[in-house]
Amino acid sequence: PELLQRQDPEVARLIEEEQERQRTTLQLIASENFASRAVMEATGSVLTNKYAEGYPSRRYYGGNQIIDQVETLAIERCKQLFGAPYANVQPHAGANANAGAYLALLEPRDRVLAMRLDQGGHLTHGSPVNFSGQIYDFISYGVRESDPNREWLDLDQMHQLALEQRPKLIVIGATAYSRIIEVDPVREIADEVGALVLFDAAHVAGLIAAGVYPNPLFTRSGGRGADVVTFTTHKTLRGPRGAAIIAHEDLGKSLDKAIFPGLQGGPLEHAIAAKAVAFGEAMDPDFRQYGQRVVDNARVLADSLSAEGFRIVSGGTDVHLMLVDLRDFDAELDGRTAQVRLDRSGITCNRNQIPFDPRSPFVTSGLRLGTAAMTTAGMSTDQMKTVASLISRVLRTDDDQTCQEVRREVADLCRSFPPPSER
Numbered sequence: 001p002e003l004l005q006r007q008d009p010e011v012a013r014l015i016e017e018e019q020e021r022q023r024t025t026l027q028l029i030a031s032e033n034f035a036s037r038a039v040m041e042a043t044g045s046v047l048t049n050k051y052a053e054g055y056p057s058r059r060y061y062g063g064n065q066i067i068d069q070v071e072t073l074a075i076e077r078c079k080q081l082f083g084a085p086y087a088n089v090q091p092h093a094g095a096n097a098n099a100g101a102y103l104a105l106l107e108p109r110d111r112v113l114a115m116r117l118d119q120g121g122h123l124t125h126g127s128p129v130n131f132s133g134q135i136y137d138f139i140s141y142g143v144r145e146s147d148p149n150r151e152w153l154d155l156d157q158m159h160q161l162a163l164e165q166r167p168k169l170i171v172i173g174a175t176a177y178s179r180i181i182e183v184d185p186v187r188e189i190a191d192e193v194g195a196l197v198l199f200d201a202a203h204v205a206g207l208i209a210a211g212v213y214p215n216p217l218f219t220r221s222g223g224r225g226a227d228v229v230t231f232t233t234h235k236t237l238r239g240p241r242g243a244a245i246i247a248h249e250d251l252g253k254s255l256d257k258a259i260f261p262g263l264q265g266g267p268l269e270h271a272i273a274a275k276a277v278a279f280g281e282a283m284d285p286d287f288r289q290y291g292q293r294v295v296d297n298a299r300v301l302a303d304s305l306s307a308e309g310f311r312i313v314s315g316g317t318d319v320h321l322m323l324v325d326l327r328d329f330d331a332e333l334d335g336r337t338a339q340v341r342l343d344r345s346g347i348t349c350n351r352n353q354i355p356f357d358p359r360s361p362f363v364t365s366g367l368r369l370g371t372a373a374m375t376t377a378g379m380s381t382d383q384m385k386t387v388a389s390l391i392s393r394v395l396r397t398d399d400d401q402t403c404q405e406v407r408r409e410v411a412d413l414c415r416s417f418p419p420p421s422e423r
Ligand code: PLP
Pocket: 031, 092, 093, 094, 095, 096, 098, 121, 122, 124, 173, 174, 175, 200, 201, 202, 203, 232, 242, 243
């Protein structure tokens, strides 16, 4: 960025340093990806200058003739991509999309069933330090503690809690869960108790778009699945930072009202243009292959880590991410220590509690790893085997020399797989 370089070398230098970090280290954070250059150009466009409170053809400001077309294009592409009757592309982030959905569907203190935070749920699924837990009455279901299906979503528990608590809404979808969540049984439970269903597809939206994860708006037989689906556009969907909501037609009016004027002011039309670009990219047949490769890579990474002596939570993965239980590998090694050691070796990931974790959320016994970003960079199953062996090497020893050696090997590997914006 030449102009930035001249005008504000301080910021320019930091951007360059971050670019260098992204280019030379492995990005295994499950919620991250590399957006295309086209997505970034739209994000950095003059659309950032425009105020457009309201919705296409219902704006509170003049001069929105072009902006209306931009947002309409994003809405129409979003609907087409997910076969959705309704879409709202204005949520600034996943947390806002969930806040908007709650505002549309609930009254304060209404009862909501969602996944336990320490077993994969998100902050906005009722954490006491989040607006969701403060405004609504969340009750949590979790995963099974023992076989059969250890660490898989416990539908019996969800059913039981639904019967006892009579929630107004059941939230499914997670931030650290590696198995497919089928909407069909949840729809049945919800119908039995008269609840609505919200699927938080923040993580898996790209996999749904690619057809490698079932579309939660519909049941397997094509009936009504989730009433509302929220998702972020920057994770597996590979778009700009932001979010969107899709739903069935009857909820459209209240969802629109909840996002604006209920929750947000002016929409970020530059981000909305970039979402349109990302939806366009996701409609390309190449994106189906991308989704399949993400999942294939995750499976091979999980299998290779198992072969190195790590235990994969729930026994494996169907999606782009996995939770690694470090305790079998080394009972003394905690998630925080592992994350720091991997970071020093150029392997970027985050520590994560595993279900029934004896350690605190700050320390943890696990790591969360995802393949969305490195698959975008072009890595395939061969590289995943290498990555697993590098992770194992770093975590087996506690010396700086190994970290330095692995860091060099990582940089060599990354040189062959640059982010798309560098090609
Ligand atoms: N919901 C889930 C399941 C998530 O994993 C996330 C992101 O981490 C969010 C919501 C929130 O998204 P954002 O960080 O864009 O607010």
